[in-house]
Amino acid sequence: MSRLLPPLLLSLLLLAVWEIACRSLQVPAYFLPPPSAVAVSLVERAPLLAGSALQTFRMALQALLAATLIGGGLALAVSMNRPAERAVRPLAVALQVTPVVAIAPLVVIWSGLDHPDRAVVALAAAVAFFPIFSGVLTGLKSAEPDLERLFDLYGASPLQRLVRLRAPAALPFALEGLRVAAGLAVIGAVVAEFVSGSGATQGLAWRLLEAGNRLRTADMLAALVCLMAMGLALNAGVALLERRCRALLA
Amino acid sequence: MRYPGRAPLGPVDLVVEPGEILAVIGPSGAGKSTALRLLAGLERPAQGAAAVADPRHLAFVFQAPTLMPWADALANVALPLELAGVDRGEARRRALAALVAVGLGDRPDARPRQLSGGMAMRVSLARALVTEPRLLLLDEPFAALDSVTRRRLIEDLHRLWAARAPRPAIVFVTHDVEEAVYLAGRSVVLDAATGRVASEHQHPGSLPRPPGWRAEPAFRTAVERLADALADAMPGSGVDA
Numbered sequence: 001m002s003r004l005l006p007p008l009l010l011s012l013l014l015l016a017v018w019e020i021a022c023r024s025l026q027v028p029a030y031f032l033p034p035p036s037a038v039a040v041s042l043v044e045r046a047p048l049l050a051g052s053a054l055q056t057f058r059m060a061l062q063a064l065l066a067a068t069l070i071g072g073g074l075a076l077a078v079s080m081n082r083p084a085e086r087a088v089r090p091l092a093v094a095l096q097v098t099p100v101v102a103i104a105p106l107v108v109i110w111s112g113l114d115h116p117d118r119a120v121v122a123l124a125a126a127v128a129f130f131p132i133f134s135g136v137l138t139g140l141k142s143a144e145p146d147l148e149r150l151f152d153l154y155g156a157s158p159l160q161r162l163v164r165l166r167a168p169a170a171l172p173f174a175l176e177g178l179r180v181a182a183g184l185a186v187i188g189a190v191v192a193e194f195v196s197g198s199g200a201t202q203g204l205a206w207r208l209l210e211a212g213n214r215l216r217t218a219d220m221l222a223a224l225v226c227l228m229a230m231g232l233a234l235n236a237g238v239a240l241l242e243r244r245c246r247a248l249l250a
Numbered sequence: 251m252r253y254p255g256r257a258p259l260g261p262v263d264l265v266v267e268p269g270e271i272l273a274v275i276g277p278s279g280a281g282k283s284t285a286l287r288l289l290a291g292l293e294r295p296a297q298g299a300a301a302v303a304d305p306r307h308l309a310f311v312f313q314a315p316t317l318m319p320w321a322d323a324l325a326n327v328a329l330p331l332e333l334a335g336v337d338r339g340e341a342r343r344r345a346l347a348a349l350v351a352v353g354l355g356d357r358p359d360a361r362p363r364q365l366s367g368g369m370a371m372r373v374s375l376a377r378a379l380v381t382e383p384r385l386l387l388l389d390e391p392f393a394a395l396d397s398v399t400r401r402r403l404i405e406d407l408h409r410l411w412a413a414r415a416p417r418p419a420i421v422f423v424t425h426d427v428e429e430a431v432y433l434a435g436r437s438v439v440l441d442a443a444t445g446r447v448a449s450e451h452q453h454p455g456s457l458p459r460p461p462g463w464r465a466e467p468a469f470r471t472a473v474e475r476l477a478d479a480l481a482d483a484m485p486g487s488g489v490d491a
Binding site: 149150153154164248 | 287291308309319332334
């Protein structure tokens with residue numbers, strides 16, 4: 001409770017300042033509506049926003065799953081073979097440094113213009129891929145060198161080494177990667193929705209666009225609040241998973 | 251053996267008799283640990299060859315306990331057996347017996363971080379002994395421990411060694427002269443510059459040591475002699491300071 005109190009108080013203070021400033025300065029609602037208007041929008045549009053949030057959440061989660069399977073699997077395969085790692089790593093970095101906004105239009109075309117949801121999942125997975133790949137690969141090689149030597153000494157098979165040494169050593173790194181990837185997956189999903197620009201996905205980004213086009217700023221901010229809450233929830237979920245695993249391991 | 255940027259070391263000629271305890275002592279950088287790792291086949295020489303001991307009868311104890319932090323003491327000790335294909339129940343039973351032998355029979359489910367440095371080293375020792383090796387290699391295993399814990403562990407090592415039939419041969423690396431004389435029946439001193447055996451010393455008395463043996467003149471004399479030999483093997487020895 002004492003940990004939650006300071007940020008809560010600060011948020012309330014900022015909201016109060018915002019509300020008072022909007023009213024006393026008579027700021028136009030299309031420019032900056034007061035928090036009370038945003039709250040009204042949140043309540044009025046709750047069913048719509050909840051549906052959209054669920055849609056975006058589902059796509060981000062699918063992307064996270066795909067990124068985990070592909071990134072984790074590739075890291076595992078590459079960790080067994082040094083030349084393969086040297087070959088793959090620069091490509092993975094290239095994918096990571098390419099701005100997702102820049103590749104979004106391409107992915108939208110490739111996924112088929114009638115399937116923006118596929119583009120959203122693919123793009124979100126593309127941005128979530130690197131932290132998982134990098135985390136798992138680093139983790140698989142993080143075991144204490146003398147423990148590796150001990151496994152040499154006792155003639156461990158590659159599978160025994162993986163299951164009993166490298167995988168447990170990699171788990172904390174993989175979870176750290178997953179946490180970063182979860183945040184990125186949401187960003188990727190929203191960017192892809194923006195770029196695809198059609199209402200077919202019906203996610204939160206679409207609510208944002210739609211409200212923006214109509215200059216309904218309070219509705220925009222309400223969608224933004226939902227997006228923020230979703231990101232926090234996802235982050236908290238992965239953090240919880242991380243803590244559970246750490247307790248199990250250490 | 252050869253490391254980049256420095257002169258090659260050795261060859262190191264070590265003959266270890268069955269059941270013997272041999273100390274390898276030398277200044278830092280003489281290649282003591284490397285010689286031990288080469289013997290175990292843990293490292294390969296860049297040039298030349300190392301005669302590697304048969305890994306099936308070999309165990310190695312590192313300077314740090316080198317335990318898997320995510321596994322409890324019992325699982326750590328059972329590891330060599332399970333890797334060798336011994337079935338889980340049998341491996342755990344023998345691992346527990348090994349833990350009892352090192353005095354940790356009541357802590358099989360302790361994680362490494364819950365153990366003191368001395369206890370973790372005992373788990374490491376139990377893991378080395380669980381396979382009943384004929385040759386036990388120890389790389390400065392007590393260097394990081396306080397002196398009381400170190401003496402206790404040395405006594406335990408003697409006791410464990412003497413209790414086994416046949417007794418395993420033990421080769422241990424140290425830079426502590428007293429430890430070498432007390433623990434081993436024989437010491438070889440490696441030369442810092444060449445990495446070769448500079449001198450060899452038979453220690454008096456029998457193993458395990460009787461109580462109070464550290465106060466005996468024979469022990470003190472042997473320690474002084476070995477300390478002189480070690481000083482001779484230091485880099486720059488023979489040059490006036």
